Amino acid sequence: MMINEITILPGRDKLGVKENFDVISLKAGETLSIVGPTGSGKTAFITDIELLAQRDTTSKRQVLINGKVPSDEIRYDPALKPIAMITQNTKCFADLSAEEFLKLHARARKIVDKNIIDDTIDLANNFTGEKIKKDMRVTVLSGGQTRSLLIADAILIGASPIILLDEIENAGIFKQEVIEIIESTGKIVIFVTHDPTIALLTQKRIIMENGAVKKVLNQDEMELKVAQNLIEIDKKMGVIRENLRAGYLITNELVNFA
Amino acid sequence: MKLLVVAGPPSAGKTALIKQIIRRFKDEMKIAFLKIDVVKAYEDIEISEEFNILTKKVYSGDLCPDHAGVMVLGEAIDWANKNNTDLFIVESAGLCLRCSPYLNQGLGIVVLSSISGIHAPEKMGAMVSLADIAVVTKIDLVSQAEREVLIQKIKETHRKIVIMETNALQGTSLQRLYSLIENSEEIDKNNLFLKGNPPLGTCTICVGKKEIGWKHHFGVIRKLDSQASEYLYRGE
Ligand SMILES: Nc1ncnc2c1ncn2[C@@H]1O[C@H](COP(=O)(O)OP(=O)(O)OP(=O)(O)O)[C@@H](O)[C@H]1O
Ligand SMILES: Nc1nc2c(ncn2[C@@H]2O[C@H](COP(=O)(O)OP(=O)(O)O)[C@@H](O)[C@H]2O)c(=O)[nH]1
Ligand SMILES: [Mg+2]
Ligand SMILES: [Mg+2]
Ligand SMILES: [Zn+2]
Numbered sequence: 377m378m379i380n381e382i383t384i385l386p387g388r389d390k391l392g393v394k395e396n397f398d399v400i401s402l403k404a405g406e407t408l409s410i411v412g413p414t415g416s417g418k419t420a421f422i423t424d425i426e427l428l429a430q431r432d433t434t435s436k437r438q439v440l441i442n443g444k445v446p447s448d449e450i451r452y453d454p455a456l457k458p459i460a461m462i463t464q465n466t467k468c469f470a471d472l473s474a475e476e477f478l479k480l481h482a483r484a485r486k487i488v489d490k491n492i493i494d495d496t497i498d499l500a501n502n503f504t505g506e507k508i509k510k511d512m513r514v515t516v517l518s519g520g521q522t523r524s525l526l527i528a529d530a531i532l533i534g535a536s537p538i539i540l541l542d543e544i545e546n547a548g549i550f551k552q553e554v555i556e557i558i559e560s561t562g563k564i565v566i567f568v569t570h571d572p573t574i575a576l577l578t579q580k581r582i583i584m585e586n587g588a589v590k591k592v593l594n595q596d597e598m599e600l601k602v603a604q605n606l607i608e609i610d611k612k613m614g615v616i617r618e619n620l621r622a623g624y625l626i627t628n629e630l631v632n633f634a
Numbered sequence: 635m636k637l638l639v640v641a642g643p644p645s646a647g648k649t650a651l652i653k654q655i656i657r658r659f660k661d662e663m664k665i666a667f668l669k670i671d672v673v674k675a676y677e678d679i680e681i682s683e684e685f686n687i688l689t690k691k692v693y694s695g696d697l698c699p700d701h702a703g704v705m706v707l708g709e710a711i712d713w714a715n716k717n718n719t720d721l722f723i724v725e726s727a728g729l730c731l732r733c734s735p736y737l738n739q740g741l742g743i744v745v746l747s748s749i750s751g752i753h754a755p756e757k758m759g760a761m762v763s764l765a766d767i768a769v770v771t772k773i774d775l776v777s778q779a780e781r782e783v784l785i786q787k788i789k790e791t792h793r794k795i796v797i798m799e800t801n802a803l804q805g806t807s808l809q810r811l812y813s814l815i816e817n818s819e820e821i822d823k824n825n826l827f828l829k830g831n832p833p834l835g836t837c838t839i840c841v842g843k844k845e846i847g848w849k850h851h852f853g854v855i856r857k858l859d860s861q862a863s864e865y866l867y868r869g870e
Contacts, residue, residue: 432806433804451807452797452810454782454786462777462778463776468780469750469780471752471753472752477779480752481779481786483786484785484786526777
């Protein structure tokens with residue numbers, strides 16, 4: 377399905393007061409971050425998008441696709457749904473092996489490519505330290521492994537023009553690689569995040585409070601510069617983290633502090 | 635009067651879903667609620683206190699709750715009718731996976747939880763395959779991929795079923811269910827039949843005999859390693 381634009385129409389905050397914006401629109405290739413205190417409604421906001429809410433969720437928001445109310449088929453058939461979401465959740469309950477799980481999901485999304493299962497597991501293994509094997513049951517994967525698998529699944533099997541990511545930074549996975557992959561796709565990408573680098577790297581950001589959108593801001597040049605500096609710091613952090621995990625001593629040569 | 639028969643395993647979210655339906659329609663229709671359970675149920679009290687609508691419960695005791703449902707539903711429908719009910723909601727106990735409580739009229743809704751396991755739709759047999767609508771609850775607890783895997787599994791069990799997903803505690807995205815209820819036909823109480831074929835009979839264990847071993851029992855029961863042709867075993 378061709379997605380040129382998604383539109384979010386305002387709902388109500390936790391006290392029932394109308395949200396303070398007229399419309400939020402995102403076009404193909406645009407990125408958005410959602411920030412705000414714990415419990416402010418960030419997950420609720422992207423869940424509204426995932427469910428293509430029609431004023432029938434707690435927030436009473438409405439979501440349009442290409443300016444129109446999406447049909448029931450698009451709302452309810454995973455094969456037609458233009459949205460992939462990675463939730464905060466790090467547990468799978470399905471008693472299936474990783475391979476069986478991905479196969480069923482590929483069937484649900486009507487994907488025929490036979491290599492998709494191996495590709496997805498390979499991609500997941502780029503994000504996580506301990507490798508996932510095809511025949512491991514998804515119920516025994518660790519939190520980070522599960523998230524890596526679900527992220528790879530969303531990118532390759534979900535393969536949707538809109539990707540929603542809920543706090544990927546918390547999974548102990550390799551953030552940088554996830555960001556690179558997602559940024560190179562020309563999709564609409566929405567990050568719920570507490571991470572300043574991710575928040576500053578997106579073109580727009582929404583600030584949430586009390587269940588409602590409080591502000592919508594556009595990234596400026598200064599912020600982009602700050603973001604680039606933060607990426608350098610993050611890389612150093614990443615090097616230190618990986619060396620720590622591997623049991624090495626941290627030396628000045630390693631991180632090159634001035 | 636419109637009729638909803640809601641079935642599903644214990645703790646699937648039947649009551650949570652029914653509360654959302656009542657909340658949505660209570661200002662437009664007169665609603666009555668019946669709970670059928672085996673030994674204990676509190677839904678009738680809870681719902682009448684929360685919404686101030688007509689409620690009733692029946693315990694099936696020794697009998698299969700779906701069998702009990704068949705027996706009492708006639709009277710229950712008269713009771714709801716006499717009280718000028720517009721929408722009559724029946725919550726089944728959801729224990730017997732051989733029987734199914736759905737009727738040839740009204741809507742049969744099966745409630746399944748996202749965390750009940752991937753094989754639940756197959757194991758639940760007639761409870762899923764004879765339902766008109768499947769509502770998957772607790773979607774707030776699992777990933778999108780896992781939800782879609784479960785939906786796929788339900789579709790493969792029952793191709794024509796209308797599936798929807800919700801966080802039943804919040805009543806998320808139930809608009810489609812509400813319009814199916816709104817558009818469902820009034821029932822004709824003189825023409826109500828069970829949708830499925832009930833089992834051929836009830837066994838002596840079902841009616842409460844506790845003794846172990848063949849010689850104490852008769853009825854339509856099956857030996858541990860019997861073939862289908864030996865189904866009609868009659869005890870010793
Ligand atoms: N507009 C709203 N009206 C009513 N309730 C809301 C609204 N927005 C969010 N909520 C409720 O508030 C609670 C917290 O929201 P949510 O989980 O989205 O927070 P969050 O910002 O993602 O928090 P965290 O950073 O801890 O993940 C949830 O129960 C959610 O359903
Ligand atoms: N998180 C979550 N909990 C739910 C949901 N639906 C029901 N529950 C909880 O699951 C439990 C069982 O629900 P209930 O409606 O009583 O199930 P019933 O036995 O099928 O009637 C209760 O504790 C509910 O609060 C849901 O969609 N999400
Ligand atoms: Mg959240
Ligand atoms: Mg109940
Ligand atoms: Zn039975």
